Amino acid sequence: MPNAEVTRAFQGKSALDCFEAALRAGPRAGYKLLKKRDIGYLAILTRTMDGRQTTLNIAARFGSPCPVTVTLMNEVTPEDVLKAEAEKVLDLIKAEL
Numbered sequence: 257m258p259n260a261e262v263t264r265a266f267q268g269k270s271a272l273d274c275f276e277a278a279l280r281a282g283p284r285a286g287y288k289l290l291k292k293r294d295i296g297y298l299a300i301l302t303r304t305m306d307g308r309q310t311t312l313n314i315a316a317r318f319g320s321p322c323p324v325t326v327t328l329m330n331e332v333t334p335e336d337v338l339k340a341e342a343e344k345v346l347d348l349i350k351a352e353l
Contacts, residue, residue, distance in 0.1 A: 258330060258331070258335045259327060259330075260338035261326070261327045261328075262339060262342040262343060263323050264326075265321035266350065269321070271318050271319075274324045275297040278314040278316065278349050282345070284348050285341075286303050287310075290311075296315070297316040298313070300312070301313075305333055307332070310329065310330040310333065310338075311329045311330070313329075326345050326349075
């Protein structure tokens, strides 16, 4: 299954700030929240892409700067397309901060 994982660090932001921004950014990118783990700052979202379900995992971790990892998985979408989508989600998270 093709997947893409991209991590970006956000200076001066806490894991909670980044997690809350991710919860706002996911729906802006067209994803529906499936699960969230407040304690672990993990969100799992889904949407249809290329006719198949795409899973978006977003994790914010403690650190300075705060690292945020976006992982996308889809059965048929090429990895480069998924990576571009991950970058788009990270741009939306940055805009929400």
